[in-house]
Amino acid sequence: MSPFRRASDEASPDTTHEIQFDRPTRSARAAEDIRSAHGGRRLAVGVTTAAGVIVLGHLAHAVGLIGVFPPGGGSAPAWIAFAVVAAATVVATRGLTRVADWTNVLILVALSVPIVLDLAATANLLHLGVTPTAAPAAAALLLPVAALRETRTPVAASAVIAGVLAVAALLQAATAESWTVAGLAVAATAVVPVALVAVGVRGFRRLVGRELDLSLVQSTVATPRSAVGMRASEELAELDYDAEALLEDVGSGRVAIPLPPEAAEQAGRLAARLRIRLIEGRTDTWLRHAVTESAYLSRRVSIDDPQGLAGLLSPSQREGLLLALWLIAGQRRRKPSEPPLEVRVHCRECEARDPAGDPADDRFRSAEGMAVAIDLDVSGLTARRADAATWDALDNVGVHEIAPGPEGFRVRIDCRIDPTVRNPAPPSAVNPRGA
Template identity: 75%
Template sequence: MSLLNRSPDASAASPETTHEIHFRRPSRSARAAEDIRSAHGGRRLAVGIAMAACVLVLAHLAHAIGLIGVYPPGAGPAWAWIALAVVAAGTLVATRGLTRVADWTYALVLVALVVPVWLDLASTAGLLHLGVTPTAAPAAAVLLMPVVALRETRTPVAAAALVALAITVAALLQVRSAGSWTVVGLAVAASALVPVVLAAVAVRGFRRLVGRELDLTLVQSTVATPRSAVGMRASEELAELDFDAESLLDDVGSGRLAIPLPADAAAHAGELAARLRVRLIEGRTDTWLRHAVTESAYLSRRVTVDDDQGLAGLLAPEQREGLLLALWLIAGQRRRKATEPPLEVRVRCHDALPALSPGSGDGRARIADGDPGRAGDDAGSGDGVAIDLDVSGVSARRIDATAWDALDNVGVHEIVPSPEGFRIGLECRIDPTVRGQASPSAVNPRGA
């Protein structure tokens, strides 16, 4: 996510919730989209995982207490559990009240966990034939479960895998003397890794879900914008142009630059004027739909917009919301196999016929070859906009039914399957007065 404007709170964002896109999101919205560990239910998830980890640690402790009578005289897991308790207590004291654990503290905790693991493996070495298995070592790995919910998931899983590997090696080295007890030793190794992996899977799914919903919430602000609204990217560019222009005018007004301007200052002024003119001309057709796709970390990877006339800006707010939700559900489909082609959606907006083609008698969509799809009420006659959604890489049957319900609010739609995917043809009725209020043809490039 090198192109995103990242705040200090989001510097440790995991790759599950971030995507590289050609858009520099303002720090406030970037922080809202990335800070899902201590907010948006992330803290409750961490507390739940911590409680599950405590239960598993207590189970391992009860197992260790039950093995006290089996240990040979002078041996036992006491020192390993004492070391584990010291590490756990020190970690709680060092991180109490912190919303984010520093990297050096995190690394120190991982290194400190080596001590109880080593003590436990040393105290149980050669005793597997008696039914003595490590207890503090798998408990040390289980303590990494809350870390999975607070930081990225790869490092805790890798650390737990190393602990499980050490227990596995210790069990396999005793296979001749242990016999069938080797299976028990391998089960203990699995008990060190499986809980951490399950916690990582749950956390990654949670982060993916919350990240998608937050991203959708952020781009939904474009639904209520005017027809030729300026998005966050253009706002930042215009702010930079405004600052450069004010600096140049201030130099002229204060006498630091003489009139006529020097060659370098004149060239800089011409460049600013050209950039501002291009920005203003493009802004007439840079509609809410283009902003929503560009500013979304998910839509920008799969959706392209072809709307040179800015016709998407003619849609009513409820039509915009339905189209945005439908695009979100279609573009959010995940590939079932790595060999499947990537999903792509191309949105093309163009003028419809003077009178919209009526649908079937009950106003439903025209459906080809039994593909699912529904349309809203018959648009009837009047001025309209036609929108084509060319979808490749997925079939219409795999699209969530909510997408078709969302398209009901946009207009009459027709689904046509194709070898690569399918096409959705939308005929949207609009208010004729809206087109006359802000027509792109009224833009005079020379006067911009």
């Protein structure tokens, strides 16, 4: 089987212009490896260390309360149960980069045991200054879980634990008086660290995801004027595999000639899909592939380049345009009521002009005798809110003019195409099955 084939065998004939992009298996695996290499493991180690420090703090608090408990009481059974759960959690999640759902459920159920035992041991003792210790320590075990899987479940579980501890403290407010504040503070220690870690982990994942996606789509700046992207390469690999399978069946005699109706229909479908792909490949430039294959740009950026003029840009111009689109599309809305951010890119031919406004000489004309004008119509973002690095990136593309509007702005870029600067040479033909 071709290494580019997806796990799902359902492939539509034309998937180039879909909004969502499913990366090939090898690319997705490489992305996960890069994500870990960009500090994911260090983040998990740091969160685990913080959880250990919090647990040790609650344990020291529990040791200090030993002399305050009435005879025959204490939180020792709760801490023993906590130690068993903690050891089992470490063994169950050791070496994992993601906690399975069933493992997460077992951890949450097991954590209820030390919490119940601790609440039972400290019931009606808040007036003596006795607060739960094993229960908030159990919530600290959710910190590594938040770093290894989605953060909503750990935050919700810690909020439940904090709510139970707060209710237990408020029920003793009549007798505990000022110690009620200490009980509520202990309840806060169960949820605040988990919430902070969740915010940090979400920000880290968003940052790494954006930078990783940009790194992957930046490979398009080195492609020739008309080239296939990752999605098209995957589809061509599937077509290659299906065609070779059919030819092998014919060559081995498993399929007779003339072809039976089913085999002939399959061959016709393969030929039609290949023709569609070849026709679209004539105008599908690096810019269209970069936008389509990006999980971030594909949501906000649309390309109007029927002549494939973006392929005439040099690698430095391509990189500047891609970075500018990235910075614009990466802006987040300040208020939910703001209109959605959209960027429309329109490429067209124009007459090259020098900075003084006079027609440029033939050295700066494109291979077709014209320069390229790129219009960026941005809605949902004002020019003053755009990152300052956006204009620096556009300086590498060409001379640009900004026309601000009430809810957006428009950028006109005149790109000089120097024919002496060669576009990236097309790569040699490679058999997708051998890639």
